[in-house]
Amino acid sequence: MPLLNNENKIPCYIQNQLIHDKDIKSIVFVNSHLPADETLLVKSITLVKRITTVSVVNNFTKELNLNSVDISHIFIFLDNINDIPSASSAIANQEVFSLNNPKYYFLFIKPTDNSRDEIKNILDQVWKCHELWKYVLVFCMETEWLRIVSYNPFKQLLVEFQSDCNNTTMFSNMLKNVNGYRIKTIFFYTLKSSKMENGKCRGNDCEVMETFFNYINATNEEVVLNVTEDLLYPVSQDYIKQDRADVMFNNMFLYIELYKYSAFAFAHSNVYAVVPRASTLTFLTNIIFMFTPIVWIGIGIIPLIYYHLLSIFDNYAIGKHHVRGILISKYVYALIFTCIFQSMIITTLTSPKYRKNIETLHDLFESNLSIYGVKDWMYMFHREVAIRYKPWNNTSITSALNNLTLDGAYIVGEYWLNLFLKNKTRIGGTYNDYYYKIKEAVGTGLLTYYTRRNSPYREIIYKITLLRNMAGLDKEFGYREINFTKALKSKSLTLIHLQSSFVFLSVGWILSTLVFSIEVITNIILQHIKTK
Structure with a gap:
């Protein structure tokens, strides 16, 4: 040819x-x-x-x-x-x-x-x-x-x-007016940025979708997904890949393998770990393990020594100066020890070891909790998280969260998590009463909308989102770092923490014993002089 x-x-x-x-x-x-x-x-x-x-x-x-x-x-x-x-x-x-x-x-x-x-x-x-x-x-x-x-x-x-x-x-340009052409879309109201209020769709995703259809004069043909909530995300992605839907207007994380279906990346979104809160009874019993065995032995021996000294002093009714010294040292010791004891109780109750107020990733690693989440999210995590990460199917994790049976850290998106913690449980109260959100983000992903591979709508959605962002993408887009001040590392109470109180107590006892010895010697000398 x-x-x-x-x-x-x-x-x-x-x-x-x-x-x-x-x-x-x-x-x-x-x-x-x-x-x-x-x-x-x-x-x-x-x-x-x-x-x-x-x-x-x-x-x-x-x-x-x-x-x-x-x-x-x-x-x-x-x-x-x-x-x-x-x-x-x-x-x-x-x-x-x-x-x-x-x-x-x-x-x-x-x-x-x-x-x-x-x-x-x-x-x-x-x-x-x-x-x-x-x-x-x-x-x-x-x-x-x-x-x-x-x-x-x-x-x-x-x-x-x-x-x-x-x-x-x-x-x-065929997209100036499509004359009411029916476009098959997927949209579900589970995200904080897309929800129903007074019977109308509200949020960023809803407004982008509404502007899109008004701009090209199209008709929305909603694709109904007859699946449970935990399957909405994977099934909706499959619908796009199988050409069974044209556009998915829920913002979702941009996955590498789905890049060809992505309209573009228009925002950041963090993922956080949520952990079960420990019960009140657990907090009280944990106080027992707050001190090392040597500290407990030392705390027990001190009263014995104190009362033994008093009994010795009482056998000699000579002056009261030594008794005053030992009493003063006792009160000062009690004051110092009480302050240290109180601070250590607070530290213990907020320690990562006891799954309460885990602030940073370092705390999460120290807690030795199992870390669960969706397999597709692994690329967003810190490498240390990826090592400990146990991919689990969405259905099992959602069921464990809803039934309050999850024993570990579960990584979720911030939009879903904020909404989930406000929901009520089946046994009363909100999920926030049972789960605690770690303050430091585990990772950051990019949000996108998904379309068919050769979709002509991709460019329209891109322009609409840019207009919504007014001057385009954030100046920090792609460069933002997660800045977070790490909390102090919690420790168990050892003899070093009580060193000041022990030193003061020992000095008080030594002075009291010295005063007692002087009084005894003085008394013996006076008695000897009188006999002469």
Whole structure:
């Protein structure tokens, strides 16, 4: 199938498309069948200075090794119009094309014998299966004219006209008004940013969705997911990947494997760990383990020594100075010890070891609690969290949380968590009474909306969100760090903590004993003088 026959109409048309297009970047030729004429065509195309690279691909049977991510034009040569569905399917499987959203040209060297209805049905199926819409069909006529065909899926309208190779008027904006075209959307009211108030949808996601439909004059056809709440997220993603829905307007985390379905990343969102609160009885019993065994022995021996000294002193009714000394040392010791004891009780009750007020990731690691969460979130976590992380299915974790049987740390998104902790449990009270949110974020992810791979709605959603953010994305987008002041590391009470009280008590006892000895010696001397 020689390309440069038929008065060079196709090469002329291609060159004019590239010359007059301001967005030209890299271009790709597919199934061009260019034996001797390939060099001539490529040379003529490279005369357009804005072209960065020109690639020639023989077929779509395998993943294309195209380095460029700025592909703007794809020229596909086919023998007849019946090859378009298979070519479109092959295009949809090429990730490099869906990420670039280029303009497609289906080129036919020979005129077609298919009727308008046949062409329309074929192009309508291409739209329904792959949402491919930025394309034209170019047929060489037996005359000097080219037959150019396009299809508007929103109006189900086939547009065609004849022109010479200088025509560059295609790819008009079909999304200005889709005339009430029904767009299949997924939306569920479980996030804090998207909920029902007084029968109306409120929140960021709701407003983006409403603006989207008003802007292009479309009709919302809601896709109902007949699944439990814990399956809404994975099932909705599957619906998008399987082309069973067009847009999902719940903001969700941007996963690497779903990047090709992402409209864009428009915000940050943190994930936090929630841990069970310890019971009051547990707090009281934990006081027993607040001190080391040596401290408990020391605390027990001190009263014995104190009362033993008093009993010795009482046997000698000589002066009261030594008794005053020991009493003063006792009161000062009691004051110091009480302050230390009180502070250690507070520390114990808020210690990570006892699953209360875990402030930082360091505290979480010290607590040795098991860390559970969704497998897809592992890329967002600190590496130390990833080591301890135990992927669990969403159903099991949600059930454990709702039934208050989860024994460990569960990582959840901040929107869901804030809403969950306010809900009431089956046995009374809110979940906030049973679970505690760790203050330091475990990780940060990017939020996005998901669409079909070649969706024309992606650019509209992108512009709407940028307008909502007024000046575009946050200046710190992609650079934000989680700044958090770490709490003091909790410790068990040891002899070092009581050193000051023990020293003061020992000094008091030594002074009391010294005074007692002086009084005894003085008394003996006085008695000896009197006897003389």
